[in-house]
Amino acid sequence: MGKITALAQREVGSLFYSLIGYIVIALYLLIMGILFANFVFIPGMPSDMRMLFEFSYIALIFVIPIMTMGTFSEEYNSGRIEMLRTSPVTDFDIVMGKFLGAMGFYLALVASTLIYLLLLAIFGHPNYGCVQAGYLGLLLMGTLFVSVGLFFSALTRHQIIAAMCGIIALAAVGFFSDAAAERLAGSTSAPWQVQVVSMLRYLSFRDHMMGFSKGIVEVAHVFYFLGGAFLFLFSTYLVVESRKWR
C-alpha cells in the first residue's frame, strides 16, 4: 500500500507543480463561473446548484483529458517508464498510483467550486442534501472521466494525441449520444432497434448525472459510473502491461 501512496503523492505533486495543472483549474473555473453567474447567482432564482452540476460535464470533457494527458505519455517520452518498470512495483501499483494521484488533483479542482456554495449560503438557503448528492455525482463522473483520460494517455507517447482522443471520445458520448438516440428513436419499430436506442441512451453520462444534480442518489447510476471507471482502468492496466511484450 505504501508504494501506491508514494506513487500517488508524486503524481499529485507533479500536477500541482506543472503549468498544465493551473491551466486546467483556470479553464474549469472559467466555465463554471460563467454557468454560475448566468444560471444560478441571479436575484430571485432559488439558491440551487442544480444547473452547475447538470452542465459541469461541458467543462470536464475538456479539462480532464488535458489534466491526464501527460500521466503515462510523459513517462514514455522521457524514458522514465524504464525507471518505473525496473523498480519493485507491479503494473497494478503503477496504474492505481497514477489514478489516485489524478483523483487527488480532481478533488482539489472540485473543491474550488465550494466558493459558489459559500456565496449561495450567504445570500440564500441552499438545500444541503441536494448539494451533497450533486457533489457525489460530480465525483463519480470525474472518476469515469479520469479513467478514460488515463486510458488514452497509456496508449500513446504523444500527450496531445492522448488529450485529443480523450476529448473526442467524451464529447462523442456527451454531446451526441443523446441526439443519436433521439434521431433513431423516431424511425424505429423493431425490438432490436429499440434495444440499440436504449443502449445509446444508457451510454450517455448526462442522463446518469441528471439524478444527482436533482438531489437523487440512485444506485443504478452509481454503478454506471463506477463500472465504467473500472472498465477503463482495467483496460489501462492491460495496455501498460502489454507494453513489455513489444
Added chain:
Amino acid sequence: MPEAIDISVDRLSKTYGNLVAVNNISFEVPRGTIVGFLGPNGAGKTTTIRILTCYMPPNAGSARVAGFDVFHESLKVRENIGYLPESTPLYPEMRVEEFLHFRGKLRGMDRAARTKRISEVVARCWLTGRERSCIGTLSKGYRQRVGIADALLHNPRVLVLDEPTVGLDPAQIREARKLIAGLAGDHTVLLSTHILPEVEMVCQRVIIIARGRIVAQGTPEELKNRSGSGIRVEVKGPADQVRSALKAIPGIDTVDGQAEGSISKLVLRGKTSSELREQIAGTIAQRGWALRELRTEGVSLEEFFVQITDTETAAA
C-alpha cells in the same frame, strides 16, 4: 568453496520482430566483481541489460540475477538490483532529497532507513549541499550522480550501470570511475560502456558482445594477450643470421622488421609467454650477439576490441 554467482545468463535470446537483437548468449558474473560489458552500437548490450533488469522478458533462454529468475521472480530481482539507465531518467520538478525519498518508498524502505541511507549515498556520490536543488537545475554530471545515488540507495547486491560516464567532463569522469571502482567486493557491478580505457581501469572481467553474440570473455589482460602481441627485439649482430636464428626458436611464427647495418630492429610474433622471451635472450647470448632491447609489445584493449568486432562483422 564454490564462488557465488550473482548474474547468470543461459542461452538468452531476444528478437524485435525480424531483428535478432540477442542471439543465444550465456555468461556468468561471480559475486563482488566488476564486469565490463562492451560492444559496438546495436550489439545488444542495452537489450541484454533490459532483460536482466526485468524491463522486458526474453524470447528464449533464462537469466538469474542475485539468485532469482528474471522472468518468474521478477519482483525479487528488482528488489535486489540498482539500475542506472543510459538516459538517466529523473523527475526534473523534484528536489534531489525528495526524489531519493520517493525512490526509497518504492523499494519499501521506512522513514528511518531512508533518511539514514540518503545521507550516506549523498556523501558517497558527492552530492552534499545539493539535496534541496531541483533536479531540473542540475548539470549532467550532477544528474548522473543522482542516478547513481538512486541505484545505491537500497544497498543492492547487484548494480547495473549503462554508460554512466557519458556526457561528463574529464574531472567528473575521474570521480565517477573512482566511485565505481570502490564498489567492488561489496557489490557486483555490470558496467556497460564504450570507453575502453575505463574498462581497463575499473573492471576485473570483460565481456564483449557484437551483433547479438558474445565474442570474447575474460580478464582485460587475457584479452590483450590473446590478440597475438609482438615481442620487440633490438640486436647487434649479422642481420641474416639474427633473423634465421630467431625464426628457428619454437613458438615464433613471424619475424618482421629491418636491419640497419649491424643493428636489427625486429618484431617477433607468436605465442606470447615469458619463456619465449627467456629463450630469445638465451639464443642471442649463446651466439654472442649484443641484446639491446627485449620488450613485449602489448596490444591495447581497443585494438583487440576493433579486431574482434571487425571479424564478427565480417563473418556476419
